[in-house]
Amino acid sequence: MFNPKPAKKPQNTVAAPPPLEAAMNANMAEIKKRVGGSSDIVFRSYSNPSSDSPSLAFIYVDGLVNAELVTQTVIQPLTDNKDLEGKRHEPDKAFALIKEQILPAGGVHDCKTVESLLGMLFEGNTIILIDGHNIALAASTTGWETRSINEPTSQGVIRGPKEGFTENLRTGTSMLRRRLKSPDLRIEEYKIGRRTRTGIALVYLEGVASEQVLAEVRRRLDAIDTDGILESNYIEELIQDGGLTPFPTLQNTERPDSLAGGILEGQVGIIIDGTPFALLAPSTFFSFFQSSEDYYQRYDISSFLRLIRFTAFFVSLLLPALYIAITTFHQEMVPTTLLVSLAAQREGVPFPALIEALMMEVTFDVLREAGVRMPRAIGPAISIVGALVLGQAAVQAGLVSAAMVIVVSFTAISNFVIPSLAIANSIRLIRFLLMLIAGTVGLFGIMSFMMVLLIHMASLQSFGVPYLSPMAPMKLSYLKDIFIRVPLWNMSTRPSLYGSQADRRQSQLPDKSQKSKDSSDQQGGDRS
Numbered sequence: 001m002f003n004p005k006p007a008k009k010p011q012n013t014v015a016a017p018p019p020l021e022a023a024m025n026a027n028m029a030e031i032k033k034r035v036g037g038s039s040d041i042v043f044r045s046y047s048n049p050s051s052d053s054p055s056l057a058f059i060y061v062d063g064l065v066n067a068e069l070v071t072q073t074v075i076q077p078l079t080d081n082k083d084l085e086g087k088r089h090e091p092d093k094a095f096a097l098i099k100e101q102i103l104p105a106g107g108v109h110d111c112k113t114v115e116s117l118l119g120m121l122f123e124g125n126t127i128i129l130i131d132g133h134n135i136a137l138a139a140s141t142t143g144w145e146t147r148s149i150n151e152p153t154s155q156g157v158i159r160g161p162k163e164g165f166t167e168n169l170r171t172g173t174s175m176l177r178r179r180l181k182s183p184d185l186r187i188e189e190y191k192i193g194r195r196t197r198t199g200i201a202l203v204y205l206e207g208v209a210s211e212q213v214l215a216e217v218r219r220r221l222d223a224i225d226t227d228g229i230l231e232s233n234y235i236e237e238l239i240q241d242g243g244l245t246p247f248p249t250l251q252n253t254e255r256p257d258s259l260a261g262g263i264l265e266g267q268v269g270i271i272i273d274g275t276p277f278a279l280l281a282p283s284t285f286f287s288f289f290q291s292s293e294d295y296y297q298r299y300d301i302s303s304f305l306r307l308i309r310f311t312a313f314f315v316s317l318l319l320p321a322l323y324i325a326i327t328t329f330h331q332e333m334v335p336t337t338l339l340v341s342l343a344a345q346r347e348g349v350p351f352p353a354l355i356e357a358l359m360m361e362v363t364f365d366v367l368r369e370a371g372v373r374m375p376r377a378i379g380p381a382i383s384i385v386g387a388l389v390l391g392q393a394a395v396q397a398g399l400v401s402a403a404m405v406i407v408v409s410f411t412a413i414s415n416f417v418i419p420s421l422a423i424a425n426s427i428r429l430i431r432f433l434l435m436l437i438a439g440t441v442g443l444f445g446i447m448s449f450m451m452v453l454l455i456h457m458a459s460l461q462s463f464g465v466p467y468l469s470p471m472a473p474m475k476l477s478y479l480k481d482i483f484i485r486v487p488l489w490n491m492s493t494r495p496s497l498y499g500s501q502a503d504r505r506q507s508q509l510p511d512k513s514q515k516s517k518d519s520s521d522q523q524g525g526d527r528s
Contacts, residue, residue, distance in 0.1 A: 017115045017116075019112055020134045020135065024056075024129045024131035027057075027129055030114055031043075034118060040061055042061070043057065043058075044057065044058040051085050052087070052088045053087065054130055055131035056079070057128070058074065058075055058129075059126070060125070060126040060141065061122060063144060064123075064143070064144050065125075065126060067143070073103070073141065074128065074141060077104065078102060083101070083102070084098075091130055094130055095130055098128065103137070107140035108138070109125070111127065111138050112134070123197075124140075125138040125140055146168045147166050150163070150164065150166075152164030152165075154254050157291070157296070159296045160257065160293050161255070163175070164255055165255075165271070166276055167273070169199045172278065173187055176203060176259060176263075176271075178256075179257065180264075185205055186204055187202070188202040189201050190222075192226070192235070193226060193227060193228040194225075194226070194228075195228050198229035199272075200229070200270060201269075201270070202218070202270055203268070203271060204268045205264065209263075209266055209267070209268055209498075213268060213281070216463050217239070217268050217281060221235075224238050226238070231274070231275045232272045232278065233252075235279060241461050246429050246430055247285065247426050247460065249283060249461075250282075250283055251279065251288065251422075252280075252422060258280075259271075264494075267281060282498055284468070285423075285457060286482050286483075288418070289418065289420070290481070291305075295485070295488070299484075299485050299487045302485045303483075306485065307483065312415070312418060316412075318434065319410065319411050320407055320408065320431060320438075322446070324354050324357055325446060328352065328353050328354070329442035341403075342401070342403055345402055349399065351400075352439070353404070353439065356400050357435055358432070358435065359400065360400055361408060364409075365428070367390070391405045391409070433449070465497060470482065470497060477495075478495040492505065
């Protein structure tokens with residue numbers, strides 16, 4: 001049912017890492033050798049010859065820890081504690097006393113090997129070595145600088161929450177917990193990347209998410225064997241279905257409310273440390289046209305806006321290709337008056353419609369990329385002024401026709417209407433291919449290509465869910481939230497597109513007419 005995913009891990013067995021030595025100095029020498037004398041790693045040793053306390057060593061990374069927290073919760077409690085006196089020759093008792101009674105830090109973990117010790121060290125923990133004991137302690141003292149919670153830049157809404165994920169994994173899970181205050185919310189953490197050791201959180205609702213989908217997501221995450229994960233797209237490309245396809249099969253979102261909404265529908269979320277973009281799986285084609293704002297305003301307005309998005313999708317995909325095909329091969333389809341006007345505009349243009357459209361599309365994409373890469377203060381001004389000046393100058397110079405400028409401009413604007421940047425970028429790529437086909441074969445080529453594209457989309461799956469579901473296969477009962485959005489009181493059941501286990505999400509409300517009648521009777525009684 002599921003497509004094969006990334007290559008399996010190498011089958012060669014790796015020897016287990018050797019355990020720590022009982023001698024503290026030997027462990028410190030091995031750690032210094034492994035980190036190569038990096039200047040940001042601090043080594044502090046403590047030994048009091050006048051007392052019978054065990055010798056201790058503290059190791060932490062400057063910049064990853066809160067220095068004040070290290071001093072107050074780790075170093076001072078251990079160096080000033082009188083209960084450790086007399087424990088120099090009893091390292092096991094000293095270890096138990098430090099771990100269970102002295103350390104007030106929130107989280108304390110055992111480290112039995114150098115590899116596990118280094119992993120905890122670079123996560124912002126303070127390592128405590130006890131002379132004579134072959135197990136180290138890692139006290140949680142994380143304190144690196146993080147970006148504050150701000151409004152999402154890629155998914156803005158007029159009405160709705162104004163906060164987005166940050167690059168901190170724990171901040172992301174806490175923002176999700178604030179919205180889903182349920183004991184059924186499960187968070188499973190992974191460390192992926194041999195060198196980056198990037199934290200990954202798999203989040204879902206127990207009893208709602210499909211067990212089959214969960215098992216497949218876990219399998220694909222476990223199969224990842226790479227040096228590093230720096231952004232969510234690394235995970236997306238390594239676990240997604242489809243292979244060579246321009247269409248995204250996983251959603252990415254910067255909004256905690258969008259992630260919470262998907263999880264309530266039965267999807268599985270993946271939060272990645274180091275990026276504000278989380279992933280949602282499985283995903284269908286129609287889910288990329290849904291915005292969180294659809295559920296924050298009236299259903300009639302939301303339905304109208306959703307229809308506008310689908311219209312903009314077809315305009316962005318087909319308008320330049322249709323213009324090229326009609327003006328090149330099918331002039332008889334254009335009204336005579338319009339045809340005369342178009343012919344008059346193109347009289348001095350030296351290029352065919354295909355070359356003209358490609359020039360304008362490439363120019364617009366260059367301007368858009370320039371606006372993104374340039375400094376924020378001048379980027380928007382340069383892109384807008386550049387588009388106006390170049391477009392007007394190109395028409396006056398006779399390089400392009402005015403109608404082509406209108407077609408390309410409206411196509412670009414329609415592309416921005418689509419709420420998902422991933423699907424919008426896919427349309428940009430397909431549009432160029434459609435333009436080439438329209439310029440060589442005409443409408444017949446466009447229709448043939450659209451049929452092939454539709455067959456390709458119908459063959460795609462996202463973690464076992466058909467990509468065009470609920471249209472292919474057709475499920476009429478699930479169309480309440482696809483092209484339009486029906487009122488919330490009419491969506492009492494959860495659509496099982498994603499294999500959700502629980503199908504009911506709210507109790508059915510009483511009949512509206514009966515409710516109004518009861519209210520009228522009550523008001524009449526009050527007046528009397």
